[in-house]
Amino acid sequence: MSKIVVIGGGLAGLSAAVYLSAEHQVLLLESSPKLGGRTYSFVENKTGSTIDNGQHLMMGCYKYTLDFLKQIESEKNIEVFENLDINFVKNDSTQYKLSSGNYFYPLNLLSSILNYSAVNLYDRISLIKFILKIKFTKNSYLKNKTVKEWLLDKKQSNQSIISLWEILVIATMNTTLEKASALLFKIVLKEIFLGGKKSSNIILPRTGLSELFCEPAKIFIEKNNCRILTSERVRRIEFDGDNAIKIIANKNCYDDFDYVISAVPFHALNNIQMNTSETNNYPRLEHSPILNIFIWLDNNPFKERIYGLIDSPIHWIFNHGEYLSITISAANEYMAMKEDEILDFTYSQIEKYFPIFNRKFARYCKIIKEKRATFTPSILSIDERQFFNSGFKNVVFAGDWTNTGLPSTIEGAVKSGFFAAKKIT
Numbered sequence: 001m002s003k004i005v006v007i008g009g010g011l012a013g014l015s016a017a018v019y020l021s022a023e024h025q026v027l028l029l030e031s032s033p034k035l036g037g038r039t040y041s042f043v044e045n046k047t048g049s050t051i052d053n054g055q056h057l058m059m060g061c062y063k064y065t066l067d068f069l070k071q072i073e074s075e076k077n078i079e080v081f082e083n084l085d086i087n088f089v090k091n092d093s094t095q096y097k098l099s100s101g102n103y104f105y106p107l108n109l110l111s112s113i114l115n116y117s118a119v120n121l122y123d124r125i126s127l128i129k130f131i132l133k134i135k136f137t138k139n140s141y142l143k144n145k146t147v148k149e150w151l152l153d154k155k156q157s158n159q160s161i162i163s164l165w166e167i168l169v170i171a172t173m174n175t176t177l178e179k180a181s182a183l184l185f186k187i188v189l190k191e192i193f194l195g196g197k198k199s200s201n202i203i204l205p206r207t208g209l210s211e212l213f214c215e216p217a218k219i220f221i222e223k224n225n226c227r228i229l230t231s232e233r234v235r236r237i238e239f240d241g242d243n244a245i246k247i248i249a250n251k252n253c254y255d256d257f258d259y260v261i262s263a264v265p266f267h268a269l270n271n272i273q274m275n276t277s278e279t280n281n282y283p284r285l286e287h288s289p290i291l292n293i294f295i296w297l298d299n300n301p302f303k304e305r306i307y308g309l310i311d312s313p314i315h316w317i318f319n320h321g322e323y324l325s326i327t328i329s330a331a332n333e334y335m336a337m338k339e340d341e342i343l344d345f346t347y348s349q350i351e352k353y354f355p356i357f358n359r360k361f362a363r364y365c366k367i368i369k370e371k372r373a374t375f376t377p378s379i380l381s382i383d384e385r386q387f388f389n390s391g392f393k394n395v396v397f398a399g400d401w402t403n404t405g406l407p408s409t410i411e412g413a414v415k416s417g418f419f420a421a422k423k424i425t
Ligand SMILES: Cc1cc2nc3c(=O)[nH]c(=O)nc-3n(C[C@H](O)[C@H](O)[C@H](O)COP(=O)(O)OP(=O)(O)OC[C@H]3O[C@@H](n4cnc5c(N)ncnc54)[C@H](O)[C@@H]3O)c2cc1C
Pocket: 007, 008, 009, 010, 011, 012, 013, 029, 030, 031, 032, 035, 036, 037, 038, 039, 053, 054, 055, 056, 057, 058, 232, 233, 234, 235, 263, 264, 265, 268, 271, 272, 290, 292, 370, 372, 373, 374, 398, 399, 400, 401, 408, 409, 410, 411, 412, 413
């Protein structure tokens, strides 16, 4: 049995702690008073509704996340939508379904694209050809390309780009076609479209994110006689040669451990002092923000659960019945905007896409700006992540930004925690 300190109680840290706690003595240190990092929920004061810090969507290809949820007995808290089924809307309010039906894999996906009438038939066939060739597309060809360059190179039409690719890229990578790495997007597409029938299932939490991930993980870890300390910020790690020997946090010092898993975000590493020369070696990644607008309604005219908006600055509307959760990804330009300006422009967009909606239906609104929602999965990020190594004997790094081969996602975070735990065991 080893003694392990996990720094950071986001999904990466929780996943590492869960996997290790069955056989090892784990102490998890989290700087904030709550667990979950960028994935949490809370009770909104004015309405009493439990809302997330931003709508999170998972997919059937999130296999590490699904294993993690099984392990902490929280599978009951997710809703799996068998068969891809999303409503896309154009600004003339026409709706198009991307719906895979009940065919066998991979016919289900092919049929979903063949029936997606937001693009013309010729372009749909070209879309299918593109997807079928993904597996055979060489990484060396994609390595220095953006998604936009790849799509144009493969003669994807403007209509396909606007009506499908743009939405898919921004949803999975939280950045624009012009910035997103083609290589990383290939991995995403392979996972979603070529990973088997269940891979493209959409998964939504039935509960708040904290009830889905943090509370059951905490129960699991503590049941295994391991400890979690919140409001305990790590300030310094002391080394003897290549070995971490002491962790200094704001309340206590810890020196009785064999291994350390650092599961803090890349920007937070700079705030932890280390008496070693390795400190400036961290990956140079950029952040990509997400803006979430919550609107509580007296009168909800929406019938579907999820709407994707084509060619709109608003990307998704998630219908929670009592309220709408609206997502704007890659939201850099909105971070400095005032709340009433954001609201005004959000209402104008919804009214334009859905004439059934009127801003008078809104009872109350809340805006959450997550400035550091994800890292930007640009071409530069590929090498920055790949060549990053802790360089310390008993310190392993975890977090969505580490070299998981995935964009900045729940799946990336959980996978990184699992692999950090594996590395130790
Ligand atoms: C609004 C929003 C929407 C998103 N939507 C999706 C989605 O739909 N699907 C999806 O898959 N992903 C989505 N993501 C991304 C996903 O939430 C993240 O990739 C994931 O939560 C990252 O987890 P992590 O553990 O790597 O990092 P974090 O969650 O950032 O956890 C790191 C933890 O370390 C702690 N910490 C930092 N410094 C210290 C210190 N010195 N000492 C102790 N603790 C410290 C922090 O407080 C934090 O709790 C979204 C993110 C946001 C913000």
